[in-house]
Amino acid sequence: MDGKGKTTALYNRGMNDEAYKVTVAKDLEDLIPAFMRNRNKELETLKLALAAADFEQLRQLGHRMKGVGNSYGFAHVSVLGQGIEDGARSGDRASLESHIAQYGDYLSKVQIAFE
Amino acid sequence: MRILIIDDDVDLRNLLERYIRQQWPESQVDQYDPLDHDIPGASFALGSYDVVILDYMLGRGDGLQWLQEFKRRADCPPILFLTGAGNEIIAVRAMKAGADDYQRKQELTRERLITSVRDLTASTSERTLSPELAARMEGQSLGARMQIPGIKVLHLIGEGGMSRVYLASREGDDEPLVVKILRSEVMSDRNALARFMEEYALVERIQSRHVARIYTHGASEGHAYLVMEFFEGGDLNKRLGGKALPAEEAVRLFRDLMFALGDIHEKGILHRDLKPQNLMFRTDGSLAVVDFGIAKHIDAADRTGHGEILGTPRYMSPEQVQGRALDLRTDIYSAGVLLFQMLTGRHLFDGATAVEVALHHLNTPPPGLPEPLARYQRLLDKLVEKDRDARFRNADEVIGFLSRLYFQAAPATAADKTQKLLH
Numbered sequence: 001m002d003g004k005g006k007t008t009a010l011y012n013r014g015m016n017d018e019a020y021k022v023t024v025a026k027d028l029e030d031l032i033p034a035f036m037r038n039r040n041k042e043l044e045t046l047k048l049a050l051a052a053a054d055f056e057q058l059r060q061l062g063h064r065m066k067g068v069g070n071s072y073g074f075a076h077v078s079v080l081g082q083g084i085e086d087g088a089r090s091g092d093r094a095s096l097e098s099h100i101a102q103y104g105d106y107l108s109k110v111q112i113a114f115e
Numbered sequence: 116m117r118i119l120i121i122d123d124d125v126d127l128r129n130l131l132e133r134y135i136r137q138q139w140p141e142s143q144v145d146q147y148d149p150l151d152h153d154i155p156g157a158s159f160a161l162g163s164y165d166v167v168i169l170d171y172m173l174g175r176g177d178g179l180q181w182l183q184e185f186k187r188r189a190d191c192p193p194i195l196f197l198t199g200a201g202n203e204i205i206a207v208r209a210m211k212a213g214a215d216d217y218q219r220k221q222e223l224t225r226e227r228l229i230t231s232v233r234d235l236t237a238s239t240s241e242r243t244l245s246p247e248l249a250a251r252m253e254g255q256s257l258g259a260r261m262q263i264p265g266i267k268v269l270h271l272i273g274e275g276g277m278s279r280v281y282l283a284s285r286e287g288d289d290e291p292l293v294v295k296i297l298r299s300e301v302m303s304d305r306n307a308l309a310r311f312m313e314e315y316a317l318v319e320r321i322q323s324r325h326v327a328r329i330y331t332h333g334a335s336e337g338h339a340y341l342v343m344e345f346f347e348g349g350d351l352n353k354r355l356g357g358k359a360l361p362a363e364e365a366v367r368l369f370r371d372l373m374f375a376l377g378d379i380h381e382k383g384i385l386h387r388d389l390k391p392q393n394l395m396f397r398t399d400g401s402l403a404v405v406d407f408g409i410a411k412h413i414d415a416a417d418r419t420g421h422g423e424i425l426g427t428p429r430y431m432s433p434e435q436v437q438g439r440a441l442d443l444r445t446d447i448y449s450a451g452v453l454l455f456q457m458l459t460g461r462h463l464f465d466g467a468t469a470v471e472v473a474l475h476h477l478n479t480p481p482p483g484l485p486e487p488l489a490r491y492q493r494l495l496d497k498l499v500e501k502d503r504d505a506r507f508r509n510a511d512e513v514i515g516f517l518s519r520l521y522f523q524a525a526p527a528t529a530a531d532k533t534q535k536l537l538h
Binding site for chain 2: 078
């Protein structure tokens with residue numbers, strides 16, 4: 001299975017209700033509003049970059065998502081980032097569209113608990 | 116303490132700063148956004164920092180180039196380099212370019228960051244006060260002294276009861292590799308050392324895509340070492356993450372494990388320590404078995420200190436528990452225990468102590484699979500039979516059973532079948 005297929009499979013496998021639930025350390029709670037704002041801005045930038053077929057920017061954004069998602073406990077952000085980075089590298093527009101749509105869906109539904 | 120964080124992601128900078136300030140409230144942390152600024156010039160007081168945390172991909176810049184520039188400066192402090200997971204060749208290049216430590220960003224936890232910064236900033240007196248730090252420093256120092264032809268040992272990445280594990284690179288193409296160096300305590304046990312060298316000499320001859328490639332072994336600085344392939348995909352333990360895998364994926368991985376066992380057993384070798392930590396994944400998703408023949412030695416001197424006391428008993432066959440002579444079927448049983456875990460996300464047997472778990476393997480009937488997994492019950496029953504005479508006799512028998520029951524519609528491809536690798 002190639003990287004793109006793996007990413008999609010992982011995402012689909014995990015996208016039950018539980019996958020939208022994220023637990024973040026209580027002492028990071030004050031960082032989360034800015035984190036979420038930046039992710040939503042990122043989503044808009046991704047859409048613009050896709051419309052402009054700017055694959056280099058898409059690759060950079062995907063890479064950044066991959067790095068930051070897990071660090072905050074948002075594993076799916078990293079998974080989708082990997083998919084976007086892979087899609088941008090291979091110029092796979094359909095895969096990029098799918099991953100960006102999934103990202104929008106994820107951001108609109110994610111539920112955050114602080115422990 | 117003063118720390119500089121260079122990363123193009125403000126959220127990551129904020130997170131790292133938070134972790135550092137929580138640990139060292141008096142510290143001064145500065146953030147540097149490479150999207151707003153070029154590489155710091157000569158007038159930038161780099162030397163006023165105790166540690167620089169530097170990302171690889173800086174948006175507009177290349178972290179490796181920045182690292183090289185920094186390291187040319189006389190006032191360069193220790194540098195912790197951040198790489199993307201699955202990109203170990205960058206870690207190799209960073210360490211060769213002088214990075215003092217590296218972390219995979221996706222796996223960068225609070226604890227790992229703090230440990231790394233503490234290591235990089237600890238004064239000599241602190242190091243002598245902390246046994247843990249002293250041990251790590253000793254490990255780093257040993258790695259730096261090792262002379263392995265064609266191989267550069269770069270960085271200590273793990274410690275086990277038998278050996279220390281290092282990231283290394285092959286000179287010429289920077290291919291990431293793993294070097295395992297036997298601990299001095301093991302080196303002083305002549306029998307243990309002889310067994311280690313003998314068993315790995317055998318494993319080197321197994322040429323299977325389902326077995327970790329061992330490139331060479333030898334001795335340097337009075338320590339035995341092995342050079343083996345690096346697995347960027349992590350291990351099964353990480354993939355499971357305490358949960359079940361989809362049944363099809365679990366059975367596919369189990370079949371790969373059977374191909375591996377077929378190749379291993381063909382050479383007269385028993386693994387004896389199959390467990391999730393010993394099943395590794397390459398970036399293409401293929402599975403490979405690691406750590407042959409070490410099990411019996413690790414059991415005697417497990418100093419990992421990571422709560423792994425139950426690790427081996429959880430996968431032990433009844434005859435192993437009894438200390439009887441072992442044959443191929445012991446690995447078949449352990450593989451069955453692994454299949455149960457992959458299918459259900461649970462251990463076949465749990466217990467408060469290693470002895471309790473071991474006794475379950477001897478006396479307790481295995482729990483049944485949940486109804487949705489019932490089609491795998493026959494397979495599992497025949498794998499984890501307590502009476503080894505009623506168990507599958509070897510991996511080929513299991514593969515035949517799998518092919519008849521589960522893979523008829525999708526026969527094994529040529530790539531699935533055991534292939535011999537040309538080294």
